[in-house]
Amino acid sequence: MRHIPRALTALALATTLLAASACGGDSGGAASSSDGGKVTLRFTWWGSDTRTKLTQQVIDAYQKDHPNVTIKGEYGEWSGYWDKLATTVAANDAPDIIQMDEKYLREYADRGALLDLKKAQGLDTSKFEPDTLGAGEFDNGLYGLNAGINSFAVVVNPAAFKTAGVPIPDDKTWTWDDFAKTAAEITSKTGGKITGTGTLGGNEAGLNLWARQNGESLWTKDGKLGVSPEKTTDFFKYILKLRDEKAIPSAEAISQDMNASLDQSAFATGKLAMTFIWSNQLVAFSKATGQQLKLLRVPSTDGKAADNGSYYKGSMFWSISSRSKHQKEAAEFVNYLANSPAAGNVLLAERGVPPNTEVRAEVTPKLQPADAATAKFIQDIKADLGEPSPAPPVGGGQVEKIIQRYTTDVLFGRQAPDAAAKAFLDEVKGGLK
Template sequence: MTTLTRRSALKLFAGTAAVGVLAGCGTNSGKNADGSVTLRFSWWGNDVRNKQTQQVIDAFQKAHPNIKIQGEPGVWSGYWDKLATQTAANDAPDVIQMDLAYIAEYGGRGALLDLSKQNQLNLSAFDQNTIKAGQYNGKLYGISTGQNALAVFANVKVFQKAGVPIPDDTKWTWDDYLKTAQALATGAGNYGSSYGITDQSLSIWLRQRGEQLYTQDGKTGFTVDGVASFIAFQKKLLDAKAAPPASVAQEDTGAAVEQTLAATNKTGMSFWWTNQLGALEKATGSDIKLLRVPSQDGKAQDDGLFYKPSMYWSASSRSKHPAEAATFIDYLVNSPDAAKVITTERGFSTSQAIQDAIKPLLTPTDKAALDFLTEIKPELGQPPAVPPTGSSSAANALGRHVTDVLFGRASAQDAAAAFKTDADNMISSAQK
């Protein structure tokens, strides 16, 4: 069987979604012999998340014996290729763990169910900001599992071993970050920092410069110089031997969370979302201190951080069982029993009822993440625009162009110009 790349799969997906070639087929085709229905449910995650999710599935099936859940866990690095291929083949799961980068991509092309039309899903516990976070073009394509924020994860064990003090994150700059990473790099495969070359890291960098990754009207909102400065900083980390060589970084980018350099105590600082704190502390066996992302001017209020929906629960528009899919999503977001299993692993729910249910169960790690989110709240700016249709492959393009610079195949300026061209073309092609 030919393996589709993400780009080719999305092209195929776009074609089938747009013209409805396979509209006569469905994700599932009826009931089981015992009168029950089976929903396929996909998510990405790690061992901790997989175990928790299976516990929730078991509890849901016990409470709803007429709905069976077939779990399809995966890892981030392969999740979106698989989903694009499934969607193109009209074989998407019924319930889908969705991300901010893709919700417009799938929702805007008609692949997701408008959850606001599903009576089985009770949205009364959520504020308007939470609901708006899952809307695109006036339709609700996902309900947020909770909120989180990007942070620098400082491995306390690595800092102590290197004799380096934890920086004051209320006033540190990127130059301070570089110096700290250099001090932590002890050689023999141990590095001061991982690279932060995701689109969300770029978004924060751009916000610090008064630019934005995307505009509200679905365009790119950045300059070539803005992206070039971001890429040039990654090259500085490399040249200072504060971060791993390009070949090691390339492997690290595609590794499962538990196998990353950060999780195996090979880097002192790395960029993760606050809901990943538990998994990283478990993997490292070390305390991890959450730090604000550095700023250009040393002022925390200018660091560009924002609350991001951790992820969403979405449903396929082609599901033969939309009512049952909505029932399951309602359980995931509103059931105290489910919340007591998941707690904060998918972010901090904005539902007061769920917050009250899990409060007695919060671990020191959970409390540390919550304290961080609470502490940064006064400094946060407005959340960025939802990435427009066509932009989901931009993160891959960014990684490719940054990697070219790390390998010495391109300059930061040329790589930035190529990335802007790619991003503009992806968006314009998808919106024709």
């Protein structure tokens, strides 16, 4: 994900406007038109042309069954989405239904821009997978409804393992030492033509799982930084271990890869045998590599899969504007997106594995191989999962770029792990609101 300072600046302007009109705030549907009259809803999302095409099909089907409702789609690429959303919120002109990302969920909710979905009329979560609602919940409210299940994983290219003559490890028992040994062996046996793995420091998810495996967490439930200097130091030390054992590419190559598009990334272009991804990225990486890839559980400290800190994360969320004049109708459409087999049969796993278990059972036989592999992985790891990780606090959405910078500093030798850990934590704390 990309850094969006302009969006956050624009969003900050919304606080005053929302406060000035507090009497029309989180009304839980009270402002909704329920007299059967004509209603127009604005619905915004980011994503590819494929996502837009499928989403429009769902909109068309819903409008056919609800002739009093018109839904106007507003869509775009990630790079401009957040600036536009922040501007519309600041101008008190937010769309009714918002596709939301975990990084900014609390940012918008804390500023009063989102409806507490627990108060929404017509929204049913009874068929959702247990523990899939947690990431959208904080301060006793539900501000984002999980649109798809995700989990952090190791993706492997079996063809690269075959070329190296190295067996794919048992992901139910492997440790971080096993991971490093396997990656270094691949680099050695291919003469460096294929490097074992990408870095664990490419985003904050790696540090979060490292912390969770050691009794901590990147964020606390009350919106504070929860990882200690000691565990962060250990995290950077492990990244150095991978470098020193030639399990990962050079510092220069890693720095370049952090800014590469998915199609041009080191894994997609066959330079790596493994890397860390979110499970819903398997489809895109499978397409980019032209290979049948495999998802593995993240390693653990003690070799027990149940202790590796994994959890179900929302790939993205459905949110409703607290300023919507049609909150009931907006909630009914979100309910259709989340719970209707008809919508599920169109969207399939495009936004991630459906969290509604009945919808998932309906669509799974129709999934393409990579989507089916993702759904199987999500099901296979279920018994070993912990509770959802808390949503990032206000200002926490910037951590990815910060951890990438300190990871490269450590790899280039510009900072020792303990100094990088302290500086990283100080900078993150300084950015929290």
